[in-house]
Amino acid sequence: MTQEEARLLADIKAMIDQPEHRGHPLQQALSKLYRLHMTQTRRLDRLLSIADSYQQFTREDMQAIKAQYDRQVQRERKLSRISDRYQQLMRERNQALKTASSQDPLTGLANRRLLNDHLQQAAQRSKAQSLPFCVAMIDVDHFKRINDQHGHETGDQALVELAGVLKNQLRASDLCGRWGGEEFLVLLSDTSLDQARQTVERICAHLRALPLQVGDVSLAVTASVGVAEHRIGEPPQDTINRADAALLTAKREGRDRYRLAP
Numbered sequence: 130m131t132q133e134e135a136r137l138l139a140d141i142k143a144m145i146d147q148p149e150h151r152g153h154p155l156q157q158a159l160s161k162l163y164r165l166h167m168t169q170t171r172r173l174d175r176l177l178s179i180a181d182s183y184q185q186f187t188r189e190d191m192q193a194i195k196a197q198y199d200r201q202v203q204r205e206r207k208l209s210r211i212s213d214r215y216q217q218l219m220r221e222r223n224q225a226l227k228t229a230s231s232q233d234p235l236t237g238l239a240n241r242r243l244l245n246d247h248l249q250q251a252a253q254r255s256k257a258q259s260l261p262f263c264v265a266m267i268d269v270d271h272f273k274r275i276n277d278q279h280g281h282e283t284g285d286q287a288l289v290e291l292a293g294v295l296k297n298q299l300r301a302s303d304l305c306g307r308w309g310g311e312e313f314l315v316l317l318s319d320t321s322l323d324q325a326r327q328t329v330e331r332i333c334a335h336l337r338a339l340p341l342q343v344g345d346v347s348l349a350v351t352a353s354v355g356v357a358e359h360r361i362g363e364p365p366q367d368t369i370n371r372a373d374a375a376l377l378t379a380k381r382e383g384r385d386r387y388r389l390a391p
């Protein structure tokens with residue numbers, strides 16, 4: 130109610146209450162009108178108060194819902210961060226498993242399983258594209274003596290050094306792996322027997338010329354090698370067997386040499 134309205138109402142009330150107006154017909158009508166007005170004003174005030182409370186209630190309700198929503202968003206963000214970390218962990222675990230299942234733990238070279246996979250693929254590619262490839266089986270000569278004279282740990286380290294030497298002597302497209310013990314297998318892709326011969330000749334000469342340095346120990350190391358060219362259509366295991374047989378011949382004939390499989 131404005132001040133003007135309040136003043137008007139006060140004036141009307143004063144007029145109604147004046148004793149000289151008592152009994153006047155307009156006084157009765159004005160008095161009735163005044164009471165009616167006051168009743169309606171009270172009703173209106175009550176309604177306004179209810180509406181205010183409702184608005185307040187709705188505002189509080191909205192704030193509560195918003196707070197709940199914010200908490201939910203926070204929780205989801207946290208879950209998403211956990212899920213990201215978990216996925217990263219799983220990726221790292223998978224990578225570690227993949228490495229463990231394909232790598233020789235001592236030398237870091239391909240293990241037998243990965244070599245076999247690559248041999249299968251090379252055999253299929255060779256069949257499809259008539260491309261030659263060779264397998265070289267390299268066995269360190271008298272490796273037992275290294276262990277016996279310098280200990281197993283030096284023997285291990287010598288294998289690691291040898292792995293590095295072999296890798297350095299090969300092309301990036303060749304795969305060198307540890308077949309087992311002191312035996313390495315090299316897959317020479319897109320390589321004829323004559324090209325493979327030149328490679329193993331170089332490896333044997335390089336090893337012979339080296340002292341292999343393991344800590345303070347200088348080791349004279351030689352190797353015997355058997356080489357076989359894959360025959361198109363032959364199972365890869367047969368190629369390995371022929372390389373193995375050539376390696377045995379090299380050992381039998383005095384070591385520190387290579388032999389080519391017929």
Ligand SMILES: Nc1nc2c(ncn2[C@@H]2O[C@H](COP(=O)(O)OP(=O)(O)OP(=O)(O)O)[C@@H](O)[C@H]2O)c(=O)[nH]1
Pocket residue numbers: 235268269270271272273274276280281282283284285288309310311380384
């Ligand atoms: N330190 C070490 N030695 C190994 C490992 N794997 C195999 N050897 C050793 O390699 C030696 C292989 O011995 P042999 O099969 O008799 O062959 P070799 O002494 O190399 O002689 P030839 O092959 O006949 O020239 C054994 O003494 C094995 O213990 C390895 O991972 N670490």
